[in-house]
Amino acid sequence: xxxxxxxxxxxxxxxxxxxxxxxxxxxxxxxxxxxxxxxxxxxxxxxxxxxxxxxxxxxxxxxxxxxxxxxxxxxxxxxxxxxxxxxxxxxxxxxxxxxxxxxxxxxxxxxxxxxxxxxxxxxxxxxxxxxxxxxxxxxxxxxxxxxxxxxxxxxxxxxxxxxxxxxxxxxxxxxxxxxxxxxxxxxxxxxxxxxxxxx
Amino acid sequence: xxxxxxxxxxxxxxxxxxxxxxxxxxxxxxxxxxxxxxxxxxxxxxxxxxxxxxxxxxxxxxxxxxxxxxxxxxxxxxxxxxxxxxxxxxxxxxxxxxxxxxxxxxxxxxxxxxxxxxxxxxxxxxxxxxxxxxxxxxxxxxxxxxxxxxxxxxxxxxxxxxxxxxxxxxxxxxxxxxxxxxxxxxxxxxxxxxxxxxxxxxxxxxx
Ligand code: HEM
Ligand code: HEM
Numbered sequence: 001x002x003x004x005x006x007x008x009x010x011x012x013x014x015x016x017x018x019x020x021x022x023x024x025x026x027x028x029x030x031x032x033x034x035x036x037x038x039x040x041x042x043x044x045x046x047x048x049x050x051x052x053x054x055x056x057x058x059x060x061x062x063x064x065x066x067x068x069x070x071x072x073x074x075x076x077x078x079x080x081x082x083x084x085x086x087x088x089x090x091x092x093x094x095x096x097x098x099x100x101x102x103x104x105x106x107x108x109x110x111x112x113x114x115x116x117x118x119x120x121x122x123x124x125x126x127x128x129x130x131x132x133x134x135x136x137x138x139x140x141x142x143x144x145x146x147x148x149x150x151x152x153x154x155x156x157x158x159x160x161x162x163x164x165x166x167x168x169x170x171x172x173x174x175x176x177x178x179x180x181x182x183x184x185x186x187x188x189x190x191x192x193x194x195x196x197x198x199x
Numbered sequence: 200x201x202x203x204x205x206x207x208x209x210x211x212x213x214x215x216x217x218x219x220x221x222x223x224x225x226x227x228x229x230x231x232x233x234x235x236x237x238x239x240x241x242x243x244x245x246x247x248x249x250x251x252x253x254x255x256x257x258x259x260x261x262x263x264x265x266x267x268x269x270x271x272x273x274x275x276x277x278x279x280x281x282x283x284x285x286x287x288x289x290x291x292x293x294x295x296x297x298x299x300x301x302x303x304x305x306x307x308x309x310x311x312x313x314x315x316x317x318x319x320x321x322x323x324x325x326x327x328x329x330x331x332x333x334x335x336x337x338x339x340x341x342x343x344x345x346x347x348x349x350x351x352x353x354x355x356x357x358x359x360x361x362x363x364x365x366x367x368x369x370x371x372x373x374x375x376x377x378x379x380x381x382x383x384x385x386x387x388x389x390x391x392x393x394x395x396x397x398x399x400x401x402x403x404x405x406x
Contacts, residue, residue, distance in 0.1 A: 055324075103248055108249035179249045
């Protein structure tokens with residue numbers, strides 16, 4: 001009995017797998033498309049705002065911000081008309097040790113006492129894939145504003161929440177935060193997991 | 200002629216210091232004093248943090264320069280003949296000055312070495328980029344808060360001991376010059392003793 005049904009089961013299984021292999025993305029884990037996410041969302045505290053600055057010879061500074069707020073508005077018909085605004089409170093920075101945190105908050109870097117917020121306002125959104133956009137916007141830190149660009153990829157959608165991964169590199173010298181160069185590189189790499197809840 | 204001059208110089212003022220010894224002495228002395236100044240300043244918290252960061256980096260670069268110069272001086276001591284003490288000095292003074300010089304020379308080596316150990320054990324792991332150009336590796340020590348605290352203490356105490364000894368040493372040099380009016384300070388300046396003819400001194404120092 002077992003010997004006779006074995007090949008049949010294998011064949012059935014193979015027939016099921018073939019279509020999945022031919023078009024794996026929609027069949028296995030369907031990536032949500034941005035157009036389905038239309039609406040206005042508030043960025044939630046569950047987000048992870050990570051950044052790193054490499055140092056010469058390997059290693060570097062890794063940090064994150066605990067306090068931030070922001071909103072995302074996704075235009076379902078015209079993704080390019082979507083907007084993002086985001087505020088970070090640099091006083092809430094955390095790093096490997098307190099000495100580093102205090103230095104980051106100090107007048108040498110964020111000068112959090114004089115400039116309690118770092119803000120980003122999008123100016124243009126360009127769709128680069130079903131689930132990906134490039135966001136241009138004005139970043140203001142230490143009272144200095146420059147155009148910056150971030151790559152956004154939609155990760156999850158459903159139940160009124162939305163998840164993105166946002167990455168981008170910022171030259172800190174533009175914001176007069178170039179203390180420690182060339183020991184620490186000028187580039188600050190952002191890697192943020194944004195969670196937002198529909199209003 | 201040269202020989203007789205040397206002999207005369209030797210008995211009256213002690214044998215002269217060579218140019219290498221003189222340059223090393225004053226260069227190291229100036230750097231050490233600057234390092235103690237920056238070291239003290241950067242450890243006080245009430246300074247601008249960006250300035251503090253660059254003071255640390257300058258401190259490390261200049262400190263490692265002293266390490267190299269001190270090593271050169273030690274090699275020079277082994278290779279070149281050390282001048283005889285000035286004739287005016289008694290046996291106890293000779294012994295005291297000899298001991299002070301040896302301890303000073305050793306401290307000029309150990310103080311920067313312990314500073315390097317601080318940078319190498321610090322959990323901050325800030326690289327040492329010599330004059331913003333050459334990456335200096337860390338000493339093979341484990342990074343830990345305890346290690347950093349220990350070497351910071353060793354570095355601070357040895358640095359202030361060096362300062363105290365250098366002050367004593369400088370006071371002795373000034374005492375010889377202004378009170379005893381002998382050649383001790385002048386020969387370290389590559390100059391003739393007060394009242395000595397300049398031709399004589401030149402013959403001595405420009406060997
Ligand atoms: C002759 C050479 C040097 C002298 C005279 C010197 C002197 C000093 C002094 C006076 C301090 C302040 C100590 C205190 O008040 O706590 C200090 C701190 C320090 N020095 Fe040096 N230093 C020398 C070389 C170096 C070198 C070569 C390095 C590293 C490569 C170094 C790294 C440091 C560091 C990291 C501190 C801060 C220690 C701490 O945070 O507790 N130093 N130095
Ligand atoms: C941190 C500072 C200093 C250090 C580490 C230091 C170290 C030394 C050492 C190791 C020697 C032995 C000679 C040699 O180099 O082979 C020496 C000699 C000498 N030093 Fe200094 N020195 C310092 C500062 C001074 C100062 C400020 C003065 C003068 C005010 C001075 C005056 C002399 C004189 C006159 C001699 C020659 C002594 C003799 O003829 O035997 N030194 N010093």
